Amino acid sequence: xxxxxxxxxxxxxxxxxxxxxxxxxxxxxxxxxxxxxxxxxxxxxxxxxxxxxxxxxxxxxxxxxxxxxxxxxxxxxxxxxxxxxxxxxxxxxxxxxxxxxxxxxxxxxxxxxxxxxxxxxxxxxxxxxxxxxxxxxxxxxxxxxxxxxxxxxxxxxxxxxxxxxxxxxxxxxxxxxxxxxxxxxxxxxxxxxxxxxxxxxxxxxxxxxxxxxxxxxxxxxxxxxxxxxxxxxxxxxxxxxxxxxxxxxxxxxxxxxxxxxxxxxxxxxxxxxxxxxxxxxxxxxxxxxxxxxxxxxxxxxxxxxxxxxxxxxxxxxxxxxxxxxxxxxxxxxxxxxxxxxxxxxxxxxxxxxxxxxxxxxxxxxxxxxxxxxxxxxxxxxxxxx
Amino acid sequence: xxxxxxxxxxxxxxxxxxxxxxxxxxxxxxxxxxxxxxxxxxxxxxxxxxxxxxxxxxxxxxxxxxxxxxxxxxxxxxxxxxxxxxxxxxxxxxxxxxxxxxxxxxxxxxxxxxxxxxxxxxxxxxxxxxxxxxxxxxxxxxxxxxxxxxxxxxxxxxxxxxxxxxxxxxxxxxxxxxxxxxxxxxxxxxxxxxxxxxxxxxxxxxxxxxxxxxxxxxxxxxxxxxxxxxxxxxxxxxxxxxxxxxxxxxxxxxxxxxxxxxxxxxxxxxxxxxxxxx
Numbered sequence: 065x066x067x068x069x070x071x072x073x074x075x076x077x078x079x080x081x082x083x084x085x086x087x088x089x090x091x092x093x094x095x096x097x098x099x100x101x102x103x104x105x106x107x108x109x110x111x112x113x114x115x116x117x118x119x120x121x122x123x124x125x126x127x128x129x130x131x132x133x134x135x136x137x138x139x140x141x142x143x144x145x146x147x148x149x150x151x152x153x154x155x156x157x158x159x160x161x162x163x164x165x166x167x168x169x170x171x172x173x174x175x176x177x178x179x180x181x182x183x184x185x186x187x188x189x190x191x192x193x194x195x196x197x198x199x200x201x202x203x204x205x206x207x208x209x210x211x212x213x214x215x216x217x218x219x220x221x222x223x224x225x226x227x228x229x230x231x232x233x234x235x236x237x238x239x240x241x242x243x244x245x246x247x248x249x250x251x252x253x254x255x256x257x258x259x260x261x262x263x264x265x266x267x268x269x270x271x272x273x274x275x276x277x278x279x280x281x282x283x284x285x286x287x288x289x290x291x292x293x294x295x296x297x298x299x300x301x302x303x304x305x306x307x308x309x310x311x312x313x314x315x316x317x318x319x320x321x322x323x324x325x326x327x328x329x330x331x332x333x334x335x336x337x338x339x340x341x342x343x344x345x346x347x348x349x350x351x352x353x354x355x356x357x358x359x360x361x362x363x364x365x366x367x368x369x370x371x372x373x374x375x376x377x378x379x380x381x382x383x384x385x386x387x388x389x390x391x392x393x394x395x396x397x398x399x400x401x402x403x404x405x406x407x408x409x410x411x412x413x414x415x416x417x418x419x420x421x422x423x424x425x426x427x428x429x430x431x432x433x434x435x436x437x438x439x440x441x442x443x444x445x446x447x448x449x
Numbered sequence: 450x451x452x453x454x455x456x457x458x459x460x461x462x463x464x465x466x467x468x469x470x471x472x473x474x475x476x477x478x479x480x481x482x483x484x485x486x487x488x489x490x491x492x493x494x495x496x497x498x499x500x501x502x503x504x505x506x507x508x509x510x511x512x513x514x515x516x517x518x519x520x521x522x523x524x525x526x527x528x529x530x531x532x533x534x535x536x537x538x539x540x541x542x543x544x545x546x547x548x549x550x551x552x553x554x555x556x557x558x559x560x561x562x563x564x565x566x567x568x569x570x571x572x573x574x575x576x577x578x579x580x581x582x583x584x585x586x587x588x589x590x591x592x593x594x595x596x597x598x599x600x601x602x603x604x605x606x607x608x609x610x611x612x613x614x615x616x617x618x619x620x621x622x623x624x625x626x627x628x629x630x631x632x633x634x635x636x637x638x639x640x641x642x643x644x645x646x647x648x649x650x651x652x653x654x655x656x657x658x659x660x661x662x663x664x665x666x667x668x669x670x671x672x673x674x675x676x677x678x679x680x681x682x683x684x685x686x687x688x689x690x691x692x693x694x695x696x697x698x699x700x701x702x703x704x705x706x707x708x709x710x711x712x713x714x715x716x717x718x719x720x721x722x723x724x725x726x727x
Contacts, residue, residue, distance in 0.1 A: 116620045137626035149617035153639040166626030228625075 065128055067092045067268040068113075068236055073122035075108055082108050084292040085122070090236070093266045095259070096297075097283035099273055101315065105292040106272045110238050113270070114143050126235060137166070142234035146241040148225040150213040156224045157196055157209035163232040164192045199231040202261075219250050226258070230265060237262075237269040243278065255282055276316045280304065288312045310427035313354050319385055322360065322397045326353040326426070333426050333436075336370045336392065340424060343435040351434065352427040359420035360399035361448055362386055364408045369416030369448075372397065377411050379403075388417055418448040477702075484508050484695035491691050504692060511690070512682075512697035517670065521678035521701070528593045528674055529656045535598035536652055537645060544607035545633050549619055562608075565601030570662060578665050592666040593674065597656065603648050610644040611637065646715050657705055675701040 068090040075083040082105040090096050098106045111117040113124060115136030124131040131139055142163075150159050165174060172178065173185040200206040203223045213221055222242060229237065242258070243251045259282050262269050273279050279286045280300040287297040288311075296308040307313035313321045326335035328351045333340040335353050363369050371391040378385040384406035386399045397417055401409075409415070426434040478498070483491060485508065486500040512518065547555055547562075573596075581592045614637070622632045660676040667673055670681055682697055 111620070114620070114624060116623060136620075136623045141624065143621070143624055145617040145621060147615055147617045149615065149621035151618070151622075151636060151639075162622075163625040166631075228621075 066090060066125075067094070067127065068270070069123070069125040070109075070113070071123040071125070073109065073112060073119045073124070075105070075112060075117075075119050082292050083112075083119070083122075086289070086292075086294045088287060088294060088297065090268045090270060092268055095262050095269045095271065095282065095284045096287055097271045097273060097279035097285075098287045098289060099276055099279035099315070100289035102274055104289045106274075106289050107240055109289070110143070110240050110270065110272050113236075114141050114238055115139050139236075140232075140234050141236045141238060142229035142232065143238040143240065144222075144225050144229045144242045146244055148213070148221045148242075148245075150221060150224055150228070152213055155210050155212055156205065156216065156220075156227075157193075157200070159213070159224055160196045160199060160209075160227045160231050161192050163228060164195060167232060168192060195231060196227075199227045202264075203227050218246050219254065222246060222254065226261070230261070230267075233265075234267060237265075237267045239269065239271045241273055242271075244273070244275070251278075258282065277318065280316065286316075288315060290315065307354075307425070308433050310352055310354065310431040310433075313425060313427070317356060319357050319398050319400060321354045321356050323427075324353050324355075324390075324393065324395050324397065326351050328426075336390070338419070338421055338424070340421065340426060341437040342426065343437050346428060346434060349429060351429060352431075354425040354427060355397075355419050355423060357385070357398045357400035359423040360397060361405070361418040361420075362388065362399050362401065362409060363416035363418060364413065366414045366416040369418040371414065372417045373414050374409055374411050377406065377409060384409075386415075388415060390417065420448050480695045480698060483691055484699050486692050488690065488692060505696070508692040508696035509700070511693040512700060515693070516678055516682045516697060518678075518697070518700060520671065521673060521675045522704070524672060524678075525657055525675045525701075525704075527590060529653045531590065531594045532597045532656050533649055533652045535594065536600040536603045537648070539599050540603035540607050540648075541638060541641065542630075542633050544604050544611050545637050547604070548608050548611035549614075549616070550629070562601045562604050566605060570596065574662070574665055581666055587666050588669045588672050590672065593663060593672065596662065600652070602651070606648055607641065607644055610641060614640065646712075650712075650715065653708075654705060 066089040068088075070086055070088045072085045072087055073083050074081070074085050086105075086109060088096075098109065100106050108117065112119045115131070115134065119132075126139065126141075150156075151162065154162070168188050168191070169179070169185060173182050173188070179185060196209070197206060200209055203226060205220060205223045205227060208216060208220055208224070213224070216224065222245070225242070239258075243254050246254060255278060258271075271279075271283065280303070283300060285297060286300050286303045288295050288303060288309075290311045296303060296312045298306075298308075303312065303316055307316065310323065314323065324335060326333050327349075328342070328346045329348050331342050331345060333342060333351055333353065338353075340353075361369075362374070366372075372388040373391065374386055375389050375396070376387040378387075382403070384401045384403055386401060386406065386409060388397050388399065389395070390397060399417070424436070426436060428434050482498050482500060485503055485505040487502050487504045487507075490497075490501050490504070546552070547558055577596050578587075581587050581595075586592045586595075618636060619632055622636050627635060657674075658676060659674070660680070663672075663674045663677040664680070667677060670678065673681060679694075679697055679701060683694055
């Protein structure tokens with residue numbers, strides 16, 4: 065049984081559809097990254113899941129129970145917010161203690177003065193502070209417990225927010241871009257820590273981000289959401305190497321995949337002398353041909369391949385990104401080269417563009433992936449034409 | 450060499466500001482001076498700021514003996530305190546709901562608040578007076594406090610402040626298991642202190658100095674607020690004893706002046722805050 069299932073969630077704001085029937089299953093202990101450009105509805109989905117917003121239709125099932133009528137507080141879903149959302153007037157320790165106090169102490173026991181006189185609350189409070197300390201030790205923030213959020217750095221606040229969410233042992237863990245307010249170095253470091261924490265706690269996690277690198281590097285499975293539709297849910301390598309939709313291919317990968325316009329005719333796709341046989345029947349007309357930059361090679365001075373010209377070279381240390389313009393169609397193709405391949409290249413020079421035909425992907429006019437005869441999603445030794 | 454010289458523009462600016470300050474301070478300074486003069490000093494034809502005989506002690510003694518000054522000040526504290534307490538107790542939950550919760554009547558409430566801002570107490574004074582009279586509540590703290598317990602100005606001011614509070618904070622509180630009232634008590638109120646202090650300044654200054662409403666509903670000295678007590682003093686006791694009258698006025702304005710000097714920074718913050726957001 066899935067830890068969490070979403071079935072056909074729909075939501076619109078004032079006639080604008082934000083979610084167009086999203087369905088998603090999270091298995092126990094799984095880490096799923098929900099990735100998509102800003103405004104694709106991923107944060108809305110998370111808010112609906114947490115019970116902070118309501119879907120127009122659809123079902124949320126947690127552990128076999130329908131959650132739609134359950135209030136946010138009773139869903140036992142914890143969330144880490146992009147802004148951390150720590151209570152500014154409370155210390156880190158008090159912040160982490162809030163969810164435990166709300167759960168374990170009765171309303172009367174929480175009252176400021178009277179509460180401390182009621183029987184039983186002393187033991188509960190001792191238990192809470194023990195759990196808070198334990199959680200803080202795990203996250204290495206035990207020396208910060210007496211500080212207020214205003215006196216902490218971004219990274220420290222982020223840990224306190226994580227601690228507050230994890231301390232009550234939720235059944236589902238939601239994270240809404242928790243790393244986007246950190247600086248670049250810290251972000252990469254924090255990625256590893258979150259994955260490590262998840263592995264240790266084993267709580268199913270839904271992690272929202274707009275950073276495809278973050279999604280690919282952290283998650284067991286990646287859900288790509290664009291324009292309110294869940295386009296693909298698969299393991300990171302499948303998302304990258306075998307995208308189901310042109311938008312997925314475009315969104316994932318840095319630098320972006322090259323998309324050129326090609327022509328489909330009687331089951332074959334043709335582009336500048338390249339011919340690919342399609343497995344399925346497609347109406348004659350334009351299709352898109354996608355090829356990752358690492359499967360594009362350049363031949364200096366156009367000795368072979370499609371004639372083009374280098375517009376710009378970006379040296380990135382371990383690799384060189386070459387932007388080329390094709391002479392015939394005027395389209396731009398990006399090649400990702402290792403430095404020694406780029407030694408002879410200079411901006412402005414004519415080149416021959418070679419593409420690895422086995423790695424080409426064909427997308428239909430509506431963006432759906434079209435399979436090519438003879439090639440599968442698995443990588444092969446590329447042959448260039 | 451230029452760096453030590455004060456630019457001419459600055460001198461003019463300071464000059465104008467000092468002149469303005471002097472004009473506003475002059476009556477108060479003159480009041481302090483008069484409080485230290487004898488009757489004959491006050492009525493001499495020459496105008497002098499410094500009293501010829503220092504008569505402060507006598508005037509203050511007279512002011513303290515002839516009116517129940519302690520009662521007046523106590524009434525002022527009770528009335529201002531109660532008004533402020535109820536205003537905040539009503540306005541904070543109300544402004545929170547209007548700023549952060551979605552409900553049908555929110556727009557209508559906003560319109561009502563705006564309308565409320567436009568209606569002065571003077572317009573509703575008569576019906577309120579009649580109502581208190583029918584309820585036999587004239588000459589009571591209730592009559593002094595009740596009409597001001599719902600302050601649309603407070604609602605409006607807190608509304609602006611709460612709108613700027615991040616939604617995520619409230620979401621986090623809801624996920625942590627707080628009810629809406631719990632959120633108000635545990636998250637909103639502790640973080641609303643800047644707005645509350647700013648509003649306290651407006652509320653306390655307005656109601657401490659208010660003469661209009663107490664004059665309508667109070668006719669017994671036991672419930673008189675400081676300005677009203679002062680009026681009785683002038684009418685009944687002092688007659689033309691301006692020295693004593695000024696001494697009494699000085700005593701009554703002293704708490705506000707002291708509060709201002711102690712919390713000067715907050716005053717300015719409060720006024721600029723409403724200036725920016727109101």
